[in-house]
Amino acid sequence: MKRLKLLPLTLISLMLASSCVQKAESLKVEVVETSRSGNKLTQIDSFSSAADTISKVSLNPKKTFQTFTGFGGSFTESSAYLLNQLGKENRQKIIDAYFADSGARYSLTRTHMNSSDFSLDQYSYAPVEGDTLLKHFSIEEDRGDIIPMIKDAMAASTEGFNIISSPWTAPPWMKTNNAWVGGELKREHYDTWALFFSKYADAYKAEGIDIWGFTVENEPHGNGNNWESMHYTPEEMTEFVRDYLGPQLEKDGKGDLKILGYDQNREGIREWVDVMYKNEANAKYYDGTAIHWYESTFKVFPEALQYAHEKAPDKYLIQTEACVDAEVPKWQDDDWYWQKEATDWGWDWAPEDQKHLHPKYRPVYRYARDIIGCMNNWVDGWVDWNMVLNRQGGPNWFENWCVAPVIVDPDQDEVYFTPLYYTMAHFSKYIRPGAKRIAFESTDKDLQVSAATNPDGSHVVIVFNPSKAEKVFDLQLDEAVKRLSISPQAIQTITLKN
Known part of the structure; x- marks a missing residue:
């Protein structure tokens, strides 16, 4: 009988982490922001990744509401x-x-x-x-x-x-x-x-x-x-x-x-x-x-x-x-x-x-x-x-x-x-x-959020941060996650690409 070779626990952890990274990278987004600090529909490519509190915005495109x-x-x-x-x-x-x-x-x-x-x-x-x-x-x-x-x-x-x-x-x-x-x-x-x-x-x-x-x-x-x-x-x-x-x-x-x-x-x-x-x-x-x-x-x-x-x-x-x-x-x-x-x-x-x-x-x-x-x-x-x-x-x-x-x-x-x-x-x-509003959940009560799916299939998330602190949040769609941040007193539009 052939014995199964057990992998070390540390190697398993690394493999799981690598899998999560790949999934996170599969969520492709374009972010534009307007802020009190001076952004005006400015494309944002880099985001803060660490904060005392990291909230989550989860999308559920399967549940839809009105057509815009x-x-x-x-x-x-x-x-x-x-x-x-x-x-x-x-x-x-x-x-x-x-x-x-x-x-x-x-x-x-x-x-x-x-x-x-x-x-x-x-x-x-x-x-x-x-x-x-x-x-x-x-x-x-x-x-x-x-x-x-x-x-x-x-x-x-x-x-x-x-x-x-x-x-x-x-x-x-x-x-x-x-x-x-x-x-x-x-x-x-x-x-x-x-x-x-x-x-x-x-x-x-x-x-x-x-x-x-x-x-x-x-x-x-x-x-x-x-x-x-x-x-x-x-x-x-x-x-x-x-x-x-x-x-x-x-x-x-x-x-x-x-x-x-x-x-x-x-x-x-x-x-x-x-x-x-x-x-x-x-x-x-x-x-x-x-x-x-x-x-x-x-x-x-x-x-x-x-x-x-x-x-x-x-x-x-x-x-x-x-x-x-x-x-x-x-x-x-x-x-x-x-x-x-x-x-x-x-x-x-x-x-x-x-x-x-x-x-x-x-x-x-x-x-x-x-x-x-x-x-x-x-x-x-x-x-x-x-x-x-x-x-x-x-x-x-x-x-x-x-x-x-x-x-x-x-x-x-x-x-x-x-x-x-x-x-x-x-x-x-x-x-x-023709876009349809879709369901979402947000764990940060200070962030004001809405989301929709366009006729071309792209998902759009609007996030408004009226607070005077930068906010870091994970945007999740199915199993894919992208860590994002929004400036103090700012509004963002996040487009998830197909």
Whole structure:
């Protein structure tokens, strides 16, 4: 009988260690980082390997959640006007930064129908009072700015992008108060207003621009006595969609255009989805729900998002607007965007019982943690507000100054890409339309994480480290492990290569 030769214990240990190394090396990753210390989508090739505490992020691609529609920003008249004021080189630089393969590759966008506060003035495509058949309908107001900006973006984008169009208000003559601000749509004009959406889609189609979908109304609760607005109750909006807008688009052969209801802050979403999806008749023409983030500077409202998803699990849940509002942007000062100095409208104007929702908060943190929080709570699209603003945070006819990822000085023909631009790109550039969110586990409660699998099979992990300490963690997929580290106050996108 042949005896088995036993290997020394030390040799067995070395063989096991070698096997682990080989497995670790089989996990091939590309890492880009944006940090307070100065990285801006910088490729990271070397990582700290030792720390007092090493956490773990484990991926489970077999368990999937929502399919992502896209990430991007908005074509506003203000942004388009500013691009027209820049030299040709800087104009193209911004377009490419947002839409080219070398840039953020925005895939989901928004624009306004008629004017918004981020317009130079108030206007409507149907200004003639009593024109119920919309014979004088015209998008002439958009030909000099918004349309050229969209066309330039289309030329720069390899894969294309979808456009959501939103009205802030119907023309005053269709409203109960005959004014740009507030009031409701007169019931006798429900059919005319539905026709307005159809004509808008046709007019843009004639310009070579396909509209992907609509929100029914930007902020139907209204916004005080401020800029353009029009009020709906959930019942009124649903009646308009069910009996007028949906049938009008269907009749005109535009049944594939998406209709998103609500389009305001997350905490108020419950009463809306209860009505929108109450029965088959109400839900028929709704393709999803749109939301904004202005309820709080830092809260994501996961329970509200989960509630909306559970009400309509097969429909879209898209964040259509977000910005650091009520702030004049800081020029050429990257560190400000990482500082706890930004405020929003609620810092000054929220009722006392809501003040706690609006503390000063770091702009980069606000974007990174909100997008990650949305991703992890069933939101499938996330759209920023203005792509470009000036050093004042405008132009805005109401002087409602805000911050954008790209700030320009047209007088000097200068462009400033703020840290918010790079933060947005961490998502939009790497998580592509059709990607599916996948399950993960993280042992470090300070790291904020989300993960997705792209249509090409590559896995993408987003890691945000808001702490002031470097973090070391093992990224694990099946049996393969890669030790990585992330800088203090930084966001990383990790792409696992096939």
